[in-house]
Amino acid sequence: MTEKTPDANANAHVDPMIRLDRLTKRYPGQSEAAVDELTLDIPEGRIVTFVGPSGCGKTTTMKLINRLIEPTSGRIHLDGKDVTEVPAHLLRRRIGYTIQQGGLFPHRTVADNIATVPRLLGWDKQRVTARVDELLRLVGLDPDTYRRRYPKQLSGGQQQRVGVARALGGDPQVMLMDEPFGAIDPLNRESLQNEFLRIQAEVRKTIVFVTHDIDEAVRMGDLIAIFADNGKVLQYDTPERILADPADGFVSDFIGAGASVRRLSLTRMDSLELPAWPTVAESADGEQRRTAAARTERDHLLVLDDDDRPTSWLPVTGAGREVGGALPLLRALGPGDSLFDALDHMLAANSSVLAVVDGDGRYRGVVEMDSLRALINTVHGRGRTDGSDQLQEA
Ligand SMILES: Nc1ncnc2c1ncn2[C@@H]1O[C@H](COP(=O)(O)OP(=O)(O)OP(=O)(O)O)[C@@H](O)[C@H]1O
Numbered sequence: 061m062t063e064k065t066p067d068a069n070a071n072a073h074v075d076p077m078i079r080l081d082r083l084t085k086r087y088p089g090q091s092e093a094a095v096d097e098l099t100l101d102i103p104e105g106r107i108v109t110f111v112g113p114s115g116c117g118k119t120t121t122m123k124l125i126n127r128l129i130e131p132t133s134g135r136i137h138l139d140g141k142d143v144t145e146v147p148a149h150l151l152r153r154r155i156g157y158t159i160q161q162g163g164l165f166p167h168r169t170v171a172d173n174i175a176t177v178p179r180l181l182g183w184d185k186q187r188v189t190a191r192v193d194e195l196l197r198l199v200g201l202d203p204d205t206y207r208r209r210y211p212k213q214l215s216g217g218q219q220q221r222v223g224v225a226r227a228l229g230g231d232p233q234v235m236l237m238d239e240p241f242g243a244i245d246p247l248n249r250e251s252l253q254n255e256f257l258r259i260q261a262e263v264r265k266t267i268v269f270v271t272h273d274i275d276e277a278v279r280m281g282d283l284i285a286i287f288a289d290n291g292k293v294l295q296y297d298t299p300e301r302i303l304a305d306p307a308d309g310f311v312s313d314f315i316g317a318g319a320s321v322r323r324l325s326l327t328r329m330d331s332l333e334l335p336a337w338p339t340v341a342e343s344a345d346g347e348q349r350r351t352a353a354a355r356t357e358r359d360h361l362l363v364l365d366d367d368d369r370p371t372s373w374l375p376v377t378g379a380g381r382e383v384g385g386a387l388p389l390l391r392a393l394g395p396g397d398s399l400f401d402a403l404d405h406m407l408a409a410n411s412s413v414l415a416v417v418d419g420d421g422r423y424r425g426v427v428e429m430d431s432l433r434a435l436i437n438t439v440h441g442r443g444r445t446d447g448s449d450q451l452q453e454a
Contacts, residue, residue, distance in 0.1 A: 076102055079101050082097045109284045110270045111274055175188045399427070403432050
């Protein structure tokens with residue numbers, strides 16, 4: 061199993077939309093800086109997740125970016141321009157902001173909440189109404205049902221969607237999202253995350269997304285910044301590389317023991333070169349099956365129909381390489397399935413190998429338990445400086 065296109069440096073070819081340059085915030089009366097000389101480039105059209113323990117300066121950094129608070133020193137560049145001198149209220153119209161539970165105005169309707177920035181921008185009434193409906197549809201809420209409701213008449217997840225719609229209101233270049241799904245239960249959180257990724261594929265905003273949940277950071281981030289105390293970023297890289305190669309003990313402690321399994325969920329079948337498995341045509345007679353069995357040491361043959369679609373497994377037994385009756389295929393993995401799905405299905409089906417098919421259901425290769433195990437073992441107990449990068453050909 062080999063990864064075809066390891067995305068080693070996703071930010072290399074994209075201009076930064078936000079550049080933080082030795083940004084420092086010292087709150088009055090505090091001996092330690094909340095953010096200390098932070099330098100970071102955030103590329104255009106990507107989601108960067110900020111993750112780290114409580115009090116490490118994630119929220120302070122977000123509020124510095126949209127100037128809800130002023131830096132003690134340092135610079136912020138937005139789209140190539142130094143915005144430290146731009147009036148804060150003008151800057152904030154270019155930056156959408158969502159916080160936990162959407163941060164909606166409770167005494168305003170859904171429509172009025174979403175219309176906040178478009179009205180500040182002086183859009184006419186018709187354009188504002190059209191924008192509100194467009195955004196409600198984008199976040200999966202029927203405008204006729206929801207536009208006149210008040211926030212308390214919505215579920216937590218619906219409030220969150222309205223929060224996202226409001227942040228997108230004035231079509232900002234940048235969105236800052238501070239633990240937007242923090243108050244949502246795990247199941248709904250996952251569907252909101254997926255839905256948000258779908259929206260992002262359409263709107264392609266530059267997004268800073270704060271979370272303290274490493275799983276959420278991995279799922280949402282094109283890049284992850286791991287914060288430690290004082291707004292210090294210990295590692296800034298793709299989720300793949302952070303999970304595979306944590307910069308130090310703090311980062312590996314933070315990503316925890318589940319890193320290997322998390323990494324499996326990042327690798328999809330369509331990004332892998334797959335090993336072949338002995339196959340036999342469905343139409344093969346007994347003699348041809350025995351010949352195929354004699355040519356391999358494997359204890360199963362994969363049966364393919366006339367269109368190369370896997371249909372079943374044939375067990376091969378004994379020294380004489382006898383071929384038994386067909387066993388059901390149970391499950392083939394498709395292009396979008398991850399290595400985590402592979403592990404999940406192997407455990408569920410008590411099987412050590414799964415067939416992989418392309419988008420048309422045609423056989424491409426297999427995933428074996430042994431290669432997954434090798435992948436997991438490579439990540440476990442691995443220090444930063446062992447040099448080898450076996451993960452790419454696990
Ligand atoms: N208004 C303030 N006045 C004084 N200190 C503050 C203020 N706001 C935040 N701090 C301190 O600055 C540090 C960073 O806080 P910040 O809210 O940015 O952290 P965080 O990483 O977002 O934390 P959490 O995950 O708990 O929200 C903390 O030590 C906090 O106590």
